[in-house]
Amino acid sequence: MMTFFSRNYDRLMGPLENKIIRSFRERLLRTVKGNVLEIGSGTGLNFSCYREADQVVAIEPNRVMREKSMIRAEQASVPIEVVGAGAEKLPFEDQTFDAVVGTLVLCTIPDPESALLEMKRVCKTGGTLVFLEHVRMNHALWGRLQDWLTPAWSRVCDGCHLNRNAVDMIQKAGFRIVTVEKKYKGLVVVIHAEK
Ligand SMILES: C[S@@+](CC[C@H](N)C(=O)[O-])C[C@H]1O[C@@H](n2cnc3c(N)ncnc32)[C@H](O)[C@@H]1O
Structure with a gap:
């Protein structure tokens, strides 16, 4: 898909990335260990944040983004392989990964429920799930505004929903939720879970 x-x-993303998201990515990913699966890796903005992973397999269905991410994969300090696939049908064996990572991606995956079941299948028992997401706010006015904006937002931003939980x-x-850290009045969440 070659969209604007x-x-x-x-x-x-530049201004938001530099001001806010970059520091979230670094804090979230620097301690992720073992054989790691990253879901919907986009242009590879997370790749330089991995420090302790043995290797990262990143799936990204969008060819344009995947190609851009290849340069970042080569520059990363851990080995990173980028695979063209969607999260709803992961091309991996059961119990392959020690950790599954996603940033700003559950908002966009067309069928997030199926995708999460696939992540559970390929994650080892006792393995970790680490996500940074923007979500529907638990606030009468802001939550409803997010519902209202989502159809138009989704058309412009390749299927991104402002109102998922x-x-x-x-x-x-x-998955068993281990911690949920809420930021910006619950607009952004950092989630650690376990299989
Ligand atoms: C807002 S971007 C986030 C990209 C990257 N994770 C980041 O943090 O910058 C959403 C990403 O989800 C990807 N995506 C869309 N459908 C997907 C699917 N079915 N499975 C996996 N990723 C998907 C998009 O191609 C895009 O890269």
């Missing part, structure tokens, strides 16, 4: 959003993702979805898929 995917071609210009880094530029569009990532914590609920992860729990419903059968």
Whole structure:
């Protein structure tokens, strides 16, 4: 898919990335260990944040973003392989990964429930799930505004939903939530879960 959003993702995200998201990525990923699966890795903005992973397999269905991410994969300090696949049908054996990582991605995956079941299948028992997501706020006015904005937002931003509840979805898929850190009045959440 060659959309305006995917071609210009880094530029569009730039100010937010530098001010806020970059530090979240670094804090979230520097201690992730073992054989790691990253879901919907986009242009590879997470790749330089891995420090302790043995290797990272990153799946990204969008060809334009995947190609951009290849340069970042080569520059990373751990080995990173980028695979063209969607999260709803992961091309990996059961119990392959020690950790599954996603940033700003459960908002966009067309069928997040199926995707999370797939993540559970490929994650080892006792393995970890680490997510940074923007979610629907638990506030009458702001939550409804997010519902209202989502159809238009989704068309412009390649299917991104402003009003999903990532914590609920992860729990419903059968992961055990370990911690949920809420930021910006609950607009952003950092989730650690376990299989
Ligand atoms: C907002 S971008 C986030 C990209 C990256 N994770 C980041 O933090 O910058 C959402 C990403 O989800 C990807 N995506 C869309 N559908 C997907 C699917 N079915 N499975 C996995 N990733 C998907 C998009 O291609 C895009 O890279």
